[in-house]
Amino acid sequence: MRILLHVCCGPCSTAVIEQLKKEGHELILFFPNSNIYPASEREKRKIYAKKVSEIYGCEFIFEDYEHGAWRDFVSGLESEPQGGARCKKCFEMNLRKTALKALELGIENFTTTLTVSRFKKSPLVISVGLRVGASVGVNFLDYDFKKRGGYERSVELAKKFGLYQQNYCGCEFSLR
Ligand code: SF4
DSSP states (O other): OEEEEEOSOHHHHHHHHHHHHHTTOEEEEEEOOTTOSSHHHHHHHHHHHHHHHHHHTOEEEEOOOOHHHHHHHTTTOTTOOTTSHHHHHHHHHHHHHHHHHHHHHTOOEEEEGGGGOTTSOHHHHHHHHHHHHHHHTOEEOOOOTTGGGHHHHHHHHHHHHTOOOOSSOSSGGGGO
C-alpha cells in the first residue's frame, strides 16, 4: 500500500518505518506539527525527522509552522493535563492535515507515529484518526505501534542513529 505517514519526530519514526517497510508498504513522510514550541525546537525535530527519512529512503514533506493557528485550535484547553482534551484536539489537527494532504496527493491510506510513544494513549489516537479519515474520505490505518516492543525498538534505533531525543511532548503546556 502507499501510505502517508504522519511523523511527530525522528526517534518515534524509526521503529514505525522499519515495521511498515518490512510489511512492504511504500511510505511518504509528512511533518505538519505546529503544536511544537518554540520554533527552534520544531525546527530541530523537523531536521531529525528528515534525517530519518533519508536513512530509510523515504520522501519527506513538511508544512509551514503556524503555531498561532494551533493555539487558536486548542483555545480554552490550556490547563488540561497531558493526555486530556487538549491532546485530543492536537491529534485531530495533525491527523486532519495528514488526511487532507493524502487526499491532495492521491494517497489512499494514512497513519501516524503517535501510537508508538508510551506517553500517548493509542486508543485515543486511533479513534481520532478513524473519525478524521472517515470525514475526509481517506483510509486511516489503525496501527498501535507500541505493540510488539515498538517503543523500545524506537529508543534503540534513535541511539544507533544518534538522533536528538526530546524530553517533553511538544507544546508549551507540556514544558510545565
Ligand atoms: S502535550 Fe503533546 S499531544 Fe498534548 S497538546 Fe501538547 S503537544 Fe499536543
